[in-house]
Amino acid sequence: MSEKIIELKALDGVKINGYLLSCDKNSKDVLIEIHGMTSNCFKKRERTIAETVKKIGIDSICINTRGSEIAKYIKYVDGRKELAGTAYEDIEESYYDLMGVIKYALSLGYMSIYLQGHSLGSTKVVYTYNKMKNNHDEELKYIKGILLLSLVDIPDMFRTYFRNKYLQYAEEKEKNGNLLELMPPDAFIHPISVKTYLKYTKYGKVIDFAQYSNENNDFDILNKIEVPLFMRWGNINEFIRRDAKNQVDFMRRVIKKQDIDIDFIDGANHSYNDKEAELAQNIELFLKKYKKY
DSSP states (O other): OEEEEEEEEOTTSBEEEEEEEEOSSOOSEEEEEEOOTTOOTTOHHHHHHHHHHGGGTEEEEEEEOTTOSSSEEEEBTTSOEEEESGGGOOGGGHHHHHHHHHHHHHHTTOOEEEEEEETHHHHHHHHHHHHHHHHTOGGGGGEEEEEEESOOOHHHHHHHHSTTTTHHHHHHHHHTTOTTSBOOGGGSSSOOBHHHHHHHHTSOGGGTTOOTTOTTOOOHHHHTOOSOEEEEEEEESOSOSSOHHHHHHHHHHHOOOSSEEEEEEEEEETTOTTOHHHHHHHHHHHHHHHOOO
């Protein structure tokens, strides 16, 4: 096994980095792992998964997106810089990050790519996959599996838990051109800019595909994923309205695909703390079933 720090560029020229964990043999399969809000690629969860799937000959690329950490500056290859991180994130830009990583993986000779996201990272994976389909991106044919860990219905979370009570405040800031100002501290669980708050509340249609509480939701976006689909949640302090068992039963009914693996990890929280190994074993079994090379 070998490991190296990598640096690459997103599709729009943003510099991003992470690490590549390689098997001893020349693998043609790679798992790309995308973290969630305020997080980064060096979490125990992603590392445990990477070390587990290498047993079946799958390499892993764990990447820091421009949304990693709460706030930071990102740089472009032309030297420009701008505020990013969770507080300033535009989720639609995740397409540029993920496409950059996909192109990087293909340049290394990988032929089968499995996209995995955690929490907001899952939203990014689904959004990017769907946009790749709409764009008829040629790289789509190399995507052989989608893995969603604790996919959250983010717009509903804002509506339910935060009741969008600062929407008018944010709209006023937007009108005055103050999109990079931070919202009041109780607007969200993390510091969040006006720009990002509006993206999740007012302009969130492009990511409003989970809608777990909508009994009439046909889950069109998830049902149109044309590769095997893996979904997991925890059952402790998870960001879903139903308890985990009911959530799983519901999703198994509404996702009509045949090649699915939907379940929950008993005793796991949203981050899978102390349950990383069990989660990784679940992922290993799924990937072993659909591994191409």
